[in-house]
Amino acid sequence: MPTGQVVWIKHLRVSDWEQRILASADAPAVVVYRTAGSSSQQATVAAVLDEMETTAGQLFPTWLPGAEGITTVAGAAPVAVRRLAVAHAAATGQSGPFLADLAAAALTGSTAHTRRHPPEVRARGLARVIAASFGRPACAVVLRPPDHLDEAATLALAQAAQWLVDHGRLTVWIDSDSPYGIESRPRATQPPRATEPPPVVRPRREPRGSARRTPSVIGKPHPTSRAEVVLEAALARRTWAAGRAWNHTVRPGPLVNPVRVDLLWKRERCVVEIDGDDHRTPAKFTEDRHRDVMLQLNGYAVLRFTNTQVLDDIDNVLVLLQQFLANRRRPAKGP
Structure with missing residues (x-):
């Protein structure tokens, strides 16, 4: 171009x-x-x-x-x-x-x-x-x-x-x-x-x-999303949040189209989505469920939080993320 x-x-x-x-x-x-x-x-x-x-x-x-x-x-x-x-x-x-x-x-x-x-x-x-x-x-x-x-x-x-x-x-x-x-x-x-x-x-x-449209920014929270900016500011101060990547594309499988996700821990195969009010519409809800299933079938966990949860109850969001990542990082037990 x-x-x-x-x-x-x-x-x-x-x-x-x-x-x-x-x-x-x-x-x-x-x-x-x-x-x-x-x-x-x-x-x-x-x-x-x-x-x-x-x-x-x-x-x-x-x-x-x-x-x-x-x-x-x-x-x-x-x-x-x-x-x-x-x-x-x-x-x-x-x-x-x-x-x-x-x-x-x-x-x-x-x-x-x-x-x-x-x-x-x-x-x-x-x-x-x-x-x-x-x-x-x-x-x-x-x-x-x-x-x-x-x-x-x-x-x-x-x-x-x-x-x-x-x-x-x-x-x-x-x-x-x-x-x-x-x-x-x-x-x-x-x-x-x-x-x-x-x-x-x-x-x-x-x-x-x-x-009007402002496309996503690869590798950082989207500047127009206050929830993403606030969450990143909180994660940046926590060592357990290392390894995250914002607004990256994930290919769930070889026969599945790549999808853009809000937040990704690649090694832990953890996807986090921050949903605004538009995700409540029937069409968007259906699309989200389809994406989630495709990711889950290929080993990814998908955690969804609303903008309101991030902005009004960020401490609880951080606790849930820390607990989930800790479980994913725990060595698997033998038979």
Whole structure:
């Protein structure tokens, strides 16, 4: 997947390439957004930046060192996060006023709070924040436009995508047919010739879901999952938790498709899943049971905890995990 430019990709299926891309430390952090099909380049850019700001708010405080313990807006908390943001910006060469506004908005749950800053500042700052949250060197945006864009909307989308690359130092992958005669290209190259349609990558179609998506992070808790972050912080202080791996793929058997699990102790063949409210739906419940059976048939134990259990009763969760791992590590008795 080319980076640092605009690429049109027909029938992009995120799940097909997510594991491959994120397995590399040099790969960008990837976020997926739907676009409205506007015929205005400026409106398309503004909408993408607003979506990126919402994502940055969800990732807070991962990208702001020192803000991990600030969980309330009461008292001097907003002033504290602004000071932390200004100091962090000075140390990392970012815009202090922009980062301070973004931190304050993330703490209070506000949206589009940084619109007073120039779009160029927003684009570059948001790209750096999202990349830092995932421990990546850069950020890639997947744009999913509506089907059957007219010529004006297609041109606006292409121009907006190139603007994001030029001014935000982003990678932009557009999940759509590349229009004939419009070809994304690195800067300082010759314009495309109308007789040469651009090459199109053709993976399978992924069902269109929510407008915003942040794929999992291999080897660490997902920044948007407070339960995963809290559990990892607790496990990191306990020697018995050594050997764990977050968000890894497990292949239960040679004839079974690999599955992504939240937390894994590979040697003990212990899988831990942290379930949000979406796991209560009939479809998700059925899928979870199928995954559990496949893993259990191939020797894995599956422990499930809800977000509420982790956040409200983490001591009990830790006790259960410690006891289970101790049993798994105990030498088997002879006959």
